[in-house]
Amino acid sequence: MITVKSNAEKYQMDITNGTATVKGDIPVANGGGGQYMSPTQMLASSLGMCLNVTTRFILEKRNIAYKEITTKVDVEDVVGESTIFKYSVDIDAVISEEDKAKYIKMAFAGCHVHKLLEQKLVFKPM
Structure with missing residues (x-):
């Protein structure tokens, strides 16, 4: 199972399978920071x-x-x-x-x- 939690940065999120964690974001054009994968x-x-x-x-x-x-x-x-x-x-x-x-x-x-x-x-x- 994948769990996604919002974090303090606007529209950024932490994505985990319980073992590994990656960060997600949305594109700048959609109001995000564009720092991580959409x-x-x-x-x-x-x-x-x-x-x-x-x-x-x-x-x-x-x-x-x-x-x-x-x-x-x-x-x-x-x-x-x-x-x-x-x-x-x-x-x-x-x-x-x-x-x-x-x-x-x-x-x-x-x-x-x-x-x-x-x-x-x-x-x-x-």
């Missing part, structure tokens, strides 16, 4: 983290050495229509571009957050 950026980071670790799992399972995996995610925040997640995965490894594309496709299909976001969402009070 809620939409946090959502994008969840997909980016999942794609990153899923790619690593796939490569490690196949004993493919890599230097670094870099994922990028951007959300086109369109309310009332489709919300578009743009993503990229860069695999820094000595493998063919064809193999990279195959592993990225596998990572996208296997990413748990992607699966959650693709489903119909239902919101219930706790």
